[in-house]
Amino acid sequence: MLRLKMLILLSIVVSSVFPCAASDDKRNFTEGFYFGVMPENFTWGVSTAAFQIEGAWNEDGKSESIWDRFSHEGGHIALNQTADVSCDSYHKWRDDITILKELGVKHYRFSLSWSRIVPDPTTGEVNQAGVNFYLNLITALKEAGIEPMVTLFHWDLPQILEDNGSWGNETIIQQYKHYADVAFSHFGYWVKYWLTFNEPWVVTWSGYGIGEYAPGIKQPATLPYLYAHTIIKCHAQAWHLYDTTYRPRFNGMVSITLNTDFFAPKNSSKPEDVEAAERAAQFSVGWFAHPIYVDGDYPQVMKDYVQRNTNSTDGSSRLPKFTDSEKLFIKGTFDYFGLNHYSTSLCEPADAAYQASVPKGYLGDMEVKLTRDPKWQKSSSSYLYYVPWGMRGILNFIRTNYNNTPVIVTENGVTDRNGTLLDFFRIQYIRAYINELTKAALIDNCNVIGYTVWSIMDNFEWTSGYTQKFGLYYVDFDNPQRPRVAKQSGTWYKGVIADHGFPDPMFPPKDDLRRTT
Numbered sequence: 204m205l206r207l208k209m210l211i212l213l214s215i216v217v218s219s220v221f222p223c224a225a226s227d228d229k230r231n232f233t234e235g236f237y238f239g240v241m242p243e244n245f246t247w248g249v250s251t252a253a254f255q256i257e258g259a260w261n262e263d264g265k266s267e268s269i270w271d272r273f274s275h276e277g278g279h280i281a282l283n284q285t286a287d288v289s290c291d292s293y294h295k296w297r298d299d300i301t302i303l304k305e306l307g308v309k310h311y312r313f314s315l316s317w318s319r320i321v322p323d324p325t326t327g328e329v330n331q332a333g334v335n336f337y338l339n340l341i342t343a344l345k346e347a348g349i350e351p352m353v354t355l356f357h358w359d360l361p362q363i364l365e366d367n368g369s370w371g372n373e374t375i376i377q378q379y380k381h382y383a384d385v386a387f388s389h390f391g392y393w394v395k396y397w398l399t400f401n402e403p404w405v406v407t408w409s410g411y412g413i414g415e416y417a418p419g420i421k422q423p424a425t426l427p428y429l430y431a432h433t434i435i436k437c438h439a440q441a442w443h444l445y446d447t448t449y450r451p452r453f454n455g456m457v458s459i460t461l462n463t464d465f466f467a468p469k470n471s472s473k474p475e476d477v478e479a480a481e482r483a484a485q486f487s488v489g490w491f492a493h494p495i496y497v498d499g500d501y502p503q504v505m506k507d508y509v510q511r512n513t514n515s516t517d518g519s520s521r522l523p524k525f526t527d528s529e530k531l532f533i534k535g536t537f538d539y540f541g542l543n544h545y546s547t548s549l550c551e552p553a554d555a556a557y558q559a560s561v562p563k564g565y566l567g568d569m570e571v572k573l574t575r576d577p578k579w580q581k582s583s584s585s586y587l588y589y590v591p592w593g594m595r596g597i598l599n600f601i602r603t604n605y606n607n608t609p610v611i612v613t614e615n616g617v618t619d620r621n622g623t624l625l626d627f628f629r630i631q632y633i634r635a636y637i638n639e640l641t642k643a644a645l646i647d648n649c650n651v652i653g654y655t656v657w658s659i660m661d662n663f664e665w666t667s668g669y670t671q672k673f674g675l676y677y678v679d680f681d682n683p684q685r686p687r688v689a690k691q692s693g694t695w696y697k698g699v700i701a702d703h704g705f706p707d708p709m710f711p712p713k714d715d716l717r718r719t720t
Contacts, residue, residue, distance in 0.1 A: 499530030
């Protein structure tokens with residue numbers, strides 16, 4: 204009875220934002236809140252990244268990464284903050300296990316630091332202290348009944364490799380393969396879920412196109428395409444390595460995590476806006492997904508538009524070409540689809556003024572004007588608007604474009620600036636996005652098998668430093684002990700996990716007595 208009262212109270216609190224369906228058949232009411240419980244094998248989790256939480260930036264043999272260098276240079280990060288200590292998870296990983304157990308998550312997504320495991324990839328020597336750190340974390344997770352979901356690369360390239368030509372030097376392909384081999388061989392027995400790269404779109408565009416992220420290089424016309432080409436080859440090498448050498452022993456799954464908005468036509472009745480939305484999607488998620496999930500090559504619309512904007516006399520393009528053998532090697536290198544989704548963009552054909560305002564290269568090549576509806580609720584992050592229906596939209600895009608491949612949402616969340624423990628806006632955001640995911644899964648038959656909140660706790664949010672906070676747990680970065688304190692959103696998410704979704708409060712499942720307090 205107490206639990207029913209709490210559910211009714213929560214419905215009253217958020218009813219102005221999420222009107223409940225007044226329909227005998229909730230499956231026919233797709234605009235309001237949808238009650239539904241996810242399938243038994245659906246997995247709930249939270250996520251972090253090594254650079255953002257570990258600290259210990261130069262301890263126990265770890266080498267410098269491009270984000271260490273970028274933050275130490277000054278002028279790149281809000282308030283000139285660094286991640287030298289951050290959440291201190293290198294020393295306080297047991298505290299992280301404690302709060303993961305409190306939440307009751309089924310999986311924990313985190314990344315390995317390449318610089319910590321193989322400090323000098325040009326020699327390939329393994330740092331046993333780094334290996335031991337992750338072994339302790341991974342085995343403790345398994346003992347707690349939590350599946351480790353391990354990302355090999357979450358933006359923190361060893362500075363040695365950046366100095367050695369970065370992703371433009373193809374020796375990095377074998378160096379990355381060696382790093383993957385070290386990870387698979389040491390941790391593969393315990394790890395079921397692997398991700399080769401996190402958000403290669405951000406790596407290439409933000410790091411080497413507009414230069415807002417490490418290493419801060421601005422060559423938008425060429426480097427994003429060239430470096431993405433190499434990253435896709437690295438991914439394929441790691442997948443095949445696992446498939447041939449480690450899958451027979453460990454039977455895990457390997458994929459890549461791609462970030463994308465949902466791209467909606469500004470006016471759905473205008474064919475040109477519909478076409479612009481499709482083109483934007485192919486230039487964004489399709490840039491990496493089409494080679495991996497479709498045919499080993501870039502989307503045709505992307506090849507056509509980059510070539511016509513290259514303005515070459517010989518018909519060449521700034522978009523590199525895969526050989527036929529490379530296409531065969533890249534095609535099908537996935538076991539599921541890792542999706543990071545936060546917001547939505549409205550699309551229409553770019554006019555001359557818009558084209559003139561964007562950097563020459565990638566953004567100009569797609570010839571799409573991207574805007575936001577002024578009525579959409581903003582977050583503390585400039586790119587993140589509250590548009591829950593975009594979650595359902597992007598999941599259906601994946602269903603129709605990539606053969607309904609199983610999807611794990613590997614990141615979704617929202618920022619604030621003060622770290623308040625009473626973060627009802629975060630509950631509002633995550634609740635609505637999970638509900639749209641539920642509709643996609645249970646109404647539209649999208650093959651969604653997992654959901655992951657970014658992030659378990661407040662951490663170093665890249666160029667925003669500690670001024671933007673995503674966490675379900677508050678971290679006091681002025682306290683040397685870095686205590687983790689549950690926010691209201693953490694308590695709420697714990698209930699969603701226990702309920703396995705949103706059971707109808709009027710018709711609870713038969714085993715609902717498991718949660719009476």
